[in-house]
Amino acid sequence: MGLLDLLKRIEPDKQKSPFLHTLYDGFYTFLYVPDHTTKKGGVHVRDGMDLKRTMIFVVLAMLSCYLFGMWNIGHQHFVALGVHDGYLDAFLMKLMFGLIKLLPVIVVSFAVGLGIEFYTASKKGHGIEEGYLVSGALIPLIMPPDLPIWMLVMAIVFAVVIGKEAFGGTGMNIWNIALLARVFVFFAYPTTISGDEVWVAGLDGINAGDAVNYGWWETGFFNSIFEAFGWVTFDPAATVADGYTGATPLSLAYQGGWESVTNTYSASQMWWGAIPGSIGETSKPLILLGALLLLLTRIASWRIMLGMFIGAAITAVGLNIWGASPFMDVPWYYHFYMGSFFFAMAFMATDPVTASATSTGKWIYGLFIGFLGMIIRVMNPAYPEGWMLAILLMNTFSALIDHYVYQANIKKRLQRA
Amino acid sequence: MLTFSSFSTSTFAQASGGNSLLVASLFVIAAFVLIWMIIRVADNLLHLEGKNQQVDHRGISLLPKLGSIFQPRVPEPIVNSGNPVHILKQGYDIPLEGVAPSTHKPEIAEVTRFALQPKNYVGMSPIPKLMVEVGDEVKAGQPVFYDKLQPEVLYVSPVSGEFIELKRAEKRSIAEIIILADKDQKYVELNAPELEYADTEEIRAFLKANGGWSFIRQRPFHVVPSSDDVPENIFISTFDTSPMAPDLNMVVNGNEAAFQKGLDVLGKLTEGDVYLGLDGRGPNLPAEAFQGASGVKKHWFIGKHPAGNVGIQIHHIKPLKAGSKVWTLDVQDVITIGNMWVQNKFVADRIIALNGAELKTPKIVQTKIGANIGELLKGNIKEGDQRMISGDILTGQQKNADNFLNISDTQISVIKEGHYLEPFGWLIPSVPKPSISKSFPSILNPDKYEVDTNTHGERRAFVVTGQYEEVLPVDTYPQALLKAILNNDFETMEGLGLHELVEEDVALCEFVCTSKMPVQKILRDGLEMMRAQS
Numbered sequence: 038m039g040l041l042d043l044l045k046r047i048e049p050d051k052q053k054s055p056f057l058h059t060l061y062d063g064f065y066t067f068l069y070v071p072d073h074t075t076k077k078g079g080v081h082v083r084d085g086m087d088l089k090r091t092m093i094f095v096v097l098a099m100l101s102c103y104l105f106g107m108w109n110i111g112h113q114h115f116v117a118l119g120v121h122d123g124y125l126d127a128f129l130m131k132l133m134f135g136l137i138k139l140l141p142v143i144v145v146s147f148a149v150g151l152g153i154e155f156y157t158a159s160k161k162g163h164g165i166e167e168g169y170l171v172s173g174a175l176i177p178l179i180m181p182p183d184l185p186i187w188m189l190v191m192a193i194v195f196a197v198v199i200g201k202e203a204f205g206g207t208g209m210n211i212w213n214i215a216l217l218a219r220v221f222v223f224f225a226y227p228t229t230i231s232g233d234e235v236w237v238a239g240l241d242g243i244n245a246g247d248a249v250n251y252g253w254w255e256t257g258f259f260n261s262i263f264e265a266f267g268w269v270t271f272d273p274a275a276t277v278a279d280g281y282t283g284a285t286p287l288s289l290a291y292q293g294g295w296e297s298v299t300n301t302y303s304a305s306q307m308w309w310g311a312i313p314g315s316i317g318e319t320s321k322p323l324i325l326l327g328a329l330l331l332l333l334t335r336i337a338s339w340r341i342m343l344g345m346f347i348g349a350a351i352t353a354v355g356l357n358i359w360g361a362s363p364f365m366d367v368p369w370y371y372h373f374y375m376g377s378f379f380f381a382m383a384f385m386a387t388d389p390v391t392a393s394a395t396s397t398g399k400w401i402y403g404l405f406i407g408f409l410g411m412i413i414r415v416m417n418p419a420y421p422e423g424w425m426l427a428i429l430l431m432n433t434f435s436a437l438i439d440h441y442v443y444q445a446n447i448k449k450r451l452q453r454a
Numbered sequence: 455m456l457t458f459s460s461f462s463t464s465t466f467a468q469a470s471g472g473n474s475l476l477v478a479s480l481f482v483i484a485a486f487v488l489i490w491m492i493i494r495v496a497d498n499l500l501h502l503e504g505k506n507q508q509v510d511h512r513g514i515s516l517l518p519k520l521g522s523i524f525q526p527r528v529p530e531p532i533v534n535s536g537n538p539v540h541i542l543k544q545g546y547d548i549p550l551e552g553v554a555p556s557t558h559k560p561e562i563a564e565v566t567r568f569a570l571q572p573k574n575y576v577g578m579s580p581i582p583k584l585m586v587e588v589g590d591e592v593k594a595g596q597p598v599f600y601d602k603l604q605p606e607v608l609y610v611s612p613v614s615g616e617f618i619e620l621k622r623a624e625k626r627s628i629a630e631i632i633i634l635a636d637k638d639q640k641y642v643e644l645n646a647p648e649l650e651y652a653d654t655e656e657i658r659a660f661l662k663a664n665g666g667w668s669f670i671r672q673r674p675f676h677v678v679p680s681s682d683d684v685p686e687n688i689f690i691s692t693f694d695t696s697p698m699a700p701d702l703n704m705v706v707n708g709n710e711a712a713f714q715k716g717l718d719v720l721g722k723l724t725e726g727d728v729y730l731g732l733d734g735r736g737p738n739l740p741a742e743a744f745q746g747a748s749g750v751k752k753h754w755f756i757g758k759h760p761a762g763n764v765g766i767q768i769h770h771i772k773p774l775k776a777g778s779k780v781w782t783l784d785v786q787d788v789i790t791i792g793n794m795w796v797q798n799k800f801v802a803d804r805i806i807a808l809n810g811a812e813l814k815t816p817k818i819v820q821t822k823i824g825a826n827i828g829e830l831l832k833g834n835i836k837e838g839d840q841r842m843i844s845g846d847i848l849t850g851q852q853k854n855a856d857n858f859l860n861i862s863d864t865q866i867s868v869i870k871e872g873h874y875l876e877p878f879g880w881l882i883p884s885v886p887k888p889s890i891s892k893s894f895p896s897i898l899n900p901d902k903y904e905v906d907t908n909t910h911g912e913r914r915a916f917v918v919t920g921q922y923e924e925v926l927p928v929d930t931y932p933q934a935l936l937k938a939i940l941n942n943d944f945e946t947m948e949g950l951g952l953h954e955l956v957e958e959d960v961a962l963c964e965f966v967c968t969s970k971m972p973v974q975k976i977l978r979d980g981l982e983m984m985r986a987q988s
Contacts, residue, residue, distance in 0.1 A: 041875070066912065070879030074872045074907040078975045080964045081847045081869065082548070085887025085894060087911020088968055089880040091918060094893055166914055208915030208969075334893040338920065358476050394919040395931060443934050447949030453773055 044068070059159035063151075066164065088207075092170040094336050098327030099174055099384065105323050106316035107135030110182045113313045114239045118249065119278025124311065127269045130259070134271075135182075137254045138238050139316065142177040145186055149193045150176075157202045168207030168214075168390075169197070175215035175384060178317025179377075179425075180222070181230055182238035188226050192218040212432045213391045216425050223425070231421070233283045236313040243283035249275050285313050286375040287414070287421045294363030295371060307374040318377035328383035337387035340396060344403020345382045345410075349373070352411035364415050376414065381406075381424035391432040398438040406431045532734050532754050535745070539734060540770045542757030542927040546962060548697050548888050550847075551902045552811035554818050554865075556701045560805055563819040567826040568613045569630040569858035570598055573623075575668070577677045577985070579603060580627035590617050595642035595664060595800030598631060606681040610665030612802030612823040614640040630858060635822075641799035649718055649795070657722055666719075666794055669787035671862075673768065673780050674953035675985050685781040687726035687772060690717075692744040692785055693733035693755075695762030696846040696958070698809040700818055700864055702785045703733075703741040705805045709789045710743040712801075716792030717750055720783070727751045731767040757927060765959040769928050774954045784862060806830070806859065810868035811904040812840045821859075827866060828855030839871040841907055848961035849974070872908025880911065890924065890966050914969040922963040922973075928954065932963055936973060939980035944987065952980050 044065060049057040065071075066089075075081050111131025115121040121131070150169045158165045176196075180189065196218035201210045223230050234243040239255075241247045255271040263270045286307055289298045302312055310320030318324070331337035353369030360366050373379065386392065386406055393402040406427045413423025420426060497516040528539055572578045582599045585608075586592055592615065597608035613635040621630040644664055647656045661667045662681065672679040679685070692702055706713050720728050730747055733740045734754040745752075753771050755761045764782045768774055783791075786804055793801040802823040809816050813834050821830060827842055843850035845863040859866065876884055883894065887910055888903045922932035930951040938946035957974040964973035 068877060070876040070908075070910060071912060072873045072875050073909045073912065075909055076972075077852060078978075079972045080961055080974070081841060081843055081850065081852070081867075081907050082888070082905045082965065083909045083911075083970060084891070084966045084968070085883060085889040085910050086891040086966075086968050087880055087970065088914045088917055089911060090891075090893065091968055093881055164912065168917075206915065208917045334891060336891075336893065354476075389919045390917055392919075394933060396920065396923070399920075439934070443931055443946070443950065446929070446931060447946070449929075450773075450949060450951055453775060 040068075055162070056156060056159040059155050059165055063155060063158075063165040089167050089170075091336055092167045094334055095171045095331065095384070096174045098330045099178065099317065101323040101326060102178060102317040102320060102380075103139075105310060105320040106178060107139055108132050109310060109319055110135035110138050110238050110316065112311055113237045114249075117237050117240055117243060117277050117281050117283060118272075118275045119281065120272075120275065121269070130263065130269055130271070133259050134239065134255065137252075137259075138182045139177060141186060142180060142182075142184070142189060145189055146176045146193060147173045149190050150197050153194065153197045153202070157206065161206075166207035168201065168210075171384075171388075172196070172214040172218075175317075176218050178380070179215060179219050179315050181235040182316060183235065184222065184229060188222055188229060189218075191225070192221040195221045208390055210390060211436070212429055213385055213388050216385060216429055219425055220429060233285055233288055233313070236285055236315070237283050240277060243277060243281060245277055245279045245281065247277040249273065283313060285421070290367055290375060291364050291418070291421065295367045297363070298367075298371075298375070304371070304374060315377055315380070318380040321374070321379050324379045324383050328379070331383065331387070337383065338389070338392070338399050340399040341387050341392055341403040341406075342382050344400045345386055345407040346403075348404035348407020349378060349411045350407070352408045353415075356411070356415055362415075372411065372414075376422045377424055378410070381410070381428060385424070385428050386431075391435060393435040393438045393442075395439050395442040397442050398435065401438050402431055402435050405434075528734065528754075528756065529736055531739060535752070535754070537732070537752045537754055538771075539754040539756065540767075542755065542761045542766070542770070544923065544925055544927040545695075545758030545761055546890050546925050546966070547695070547758045548847075548905075548965070549902045550697055550809075550811075550888075551904045552809055552813060552816050552868075553698045554700070554807040554809050554816040556704045557818050558704060558707055560818040560820045563806075563821040563825065563830050565821050565825040565829040566635055567618075567632055567829065567858075568611075568615075568635055568822055568824040569621075569632045569826070570609060570611065570824055571630055571858060571860065572599065572609075572628050574861040575601075575609075575678055576675060580625065582609075582628060584620075584628075584631070586617050588617055588620055591615070592617055592633060593640045593642045594802065595644065597663070597665070599628075604678075604680055606659075606662045607667050607678060608663055608665060609668050610642075610800055612800075632858075644794050644798050644800065646795045646798065649715075649722065652722075654722055657719060661719075661791070661794075664794060665800055666791045668861075669783055669791060671782050673765065673774055673782060673956070675981050676956045677985075679779070679781060683779055685724045685726070686778050688720050688724050688728045688781045688783070689731070689764050689768050689771070690720075690728065690783055690785065690788060691731040691762050691764040691767055692740060693731070693735075693762045694864065695759035696961075697759070697848060698807060698865060698867060699762075699846060700805055700807040703738075703744070704818070705786060705864075706741050706743045706789070709792075710741075712789045712792035712796045713743050713785070714747060714792065715795050716788035716790075717747055719791055719795065720781075720788070721749050724781070729753060729767075729771055731755050731762070731764065731771075733762070735761075760925075760959055760962055761927065763959050765954065765956050766927055769954055773929075773951075776948055776953055784864075786864065787862075804859075804864065806863075807865040808834065808868075809865050810840075812836050812838065812868040812870055823861060824858045827853050827857050827859060830859070830866060831855070831868065835868060839873065840868050841871050843867040843869070847905065848965055849958045870904065870906040872906035874908065876908075890921075909970055911968075911970055913971065916969055916971070918968045921966050921968060922960075925962040925966055926960065928959070930954070932960060932973075935980075936971070936976050939976050939983070942983065944983070947980055947984065952977075952984060956981070 049061050051058045108131050111134035121127040150173045154165055154169050196214045200212055200214050200217040204210050239250050241250055251271055251273050256273055260270045286298050286302055308321050312319055332339050350369055353372045356365040357369055393399050410423040410427035413420055413426055493516050572582050579601050582601050584599045585597050592611045594614045595610050598611050600608050611633055613633055615633045615635040618634045619632040623629040647660055668678055670679055694702055717728055728750040730750050730752045732744055732752050732754045734756040760766050790801055804823055805820055807818050814836055842853050844853045844860045847867050886900050886903055926932050935950040957977055960973050960977050
């Protein structure tokens, strides 16, 4: 009760400072489910599920990917330096390195995104809506770990203001917000997101002999802690090892097919995720666990996930038959070991606002994403991975698919007459 | 094999032995697709021929229905009855505490005040014309008021007694016509026309003049039919699946003759048929009065709420076409109409369930239409902040102790108000709440819930999709329908079947809505728009 009294006392006036009031309201509803009761003219009892709970489950499903991603940033960094090759070597140091890289991105993502949302909500006069909870949690997982913060801010401002608020806020956006942020960076600052060197953090380059890039947090803060315990420390003089390519599996597959990939990485390594790539996409089992959680709680649509898998599988089989390039010869089941297919399937494609609303529509939507994504990945030299573009393209058409499903229902009803 | 490999060498850039296997399998798949297409075309021709021959071809098909493999087993007696069975997969039964136990001897409630409420009737003018004045003595069955726009349809008093008070609401509209009941009831002698000899017009005139007409509801819009409306068919649902509703088998017990007479009367009012929706959920079969009803067509329904809603049943028996009119009645209303012949008087008895976890003893009582709520619930309510609802928790209307039971309601629900804050309630629920979501761990949840009126979250825009379809067993897209109503898009509204639905059918959609949308209100706005147009 003490907290409640304190909150009631500091409540800002709605008329005099709308922005502060919206901020206050946002935190108040975060702490407490409000005491609103059902109004006249409707049901008297409501289901216990609300949008906040739906969103938080999606974030929970992603948490394991976050933890693994933190460790993986560190692991790839040290593999590039040629030291601490084993998975459990310098475990804590790798984790802390990942935390140093990831935490600013998470904080900036939520601060900027939520700040814009609070501002727009106060301007419109209603409380803040929870749409950004999931997008804000997804954005750090799809960005390169070393992305300059100012680029991240520009991307988020673009995605939230133009992609979401301009259309009417939560529930009204056409395109997936997290993907819009990434596609902004992709097209506006292409060198920071393409190529192989961007997926390994903390280095000046990925050629042999390139120096590491440590800041105070690594050499000052954590080194003092690690020295106190007698553990391994960050070495500012380390350089990239000879023979390190830093190539991601997809770029290898493009150059030389499956043999080229397996020369550098084993299939099990790719499956479990100790490879360079976006922070959240590498560990397939953890993503699948998250997807399972979302399917069991019926928060994500199994039709979209299954449709996407079938579409991608059929396209990959078709490409195997065609076999015109080494990439097309990669056996269709190995396509799922590389790249961000599962991440896109579990978290990006299943966003209910941007996907089709009808069950039939969800199948068509999923199938086309699978088909287009695989085509872009394999047949297009400019884009190593196709899911971002495939999903954004199908987001554009999801309403059209629904429209035709509704028209079919309307025609059926008219014919009954 | 030779032809296959040479074919593949010429067609594909990198031919190998494995490719021929793929080509072979492609041919097999193509063959399957061709056969399937042939069967589809044959099936369509079958249906076309069925249409030409005027045969009911809806149940026949060459292609097997995949869904029928996984359907629940239908009990033997239902299959053997030879009547169509409809298994509805969508729906949800909210498990609730405080359900009144069924009984064959309901207690007779001691209620002295009863009221007629013109606002209970959709489309009634706000100030209907009264035929009696304050202070007059009225008999049970005596006409009390009528709508200026439909002067032939008279609304009668449920009890005999003194007209003590006329309560008005905003803009002088009439809210309640309150009658203080006599100890011994006096009835108007009705002298109904003999059914075998009377023609339809006589029966219609009799019902309109003596209050029977006011029980009929016309679809679409759920209004009392106008004087000259003729229905294509009449539908009655013999089981009520709304939360905590009284068992209609218990209600019809002792009133079998009146019920059958009511069905006979209704049969005379339409050129089409009277349909009964029977309860196939089990474990017990419905009462003999329902199963053995004569002169009607019976359909079995198996499913969770809203399988008992007559609108849902109409959709599965004979979906309503735009421009058609059908009538629906409740079982207790049919009994009252039947009693106008059998007992020669207007018997306004109603079996009401007093439900809810906030009652000391939930029970079934016998009273009459429009009974005073305070008197019905006297001494039965626990201490605390409650809401009294005339009707069920999904479609009912909030009332206080001075108000009266609404006309079609067969229960009063009393539940806790939800004026409480729940810290982090969306993350770690501290109050057990019913939900169709599987995200609430069932081990922590009780079997039955003591519900309250907390909204459990705030209103948002439409975000989650596919939720409404899970609880609405109608072939339509409810979210698109609601969006069409909000956009005043008439073609889409009508095309998606707005005329087939009424608030009670989408009440469960409103319950499950994650975004806390006022679904029933939006639907009623849409229906009013359509009614104004027609």
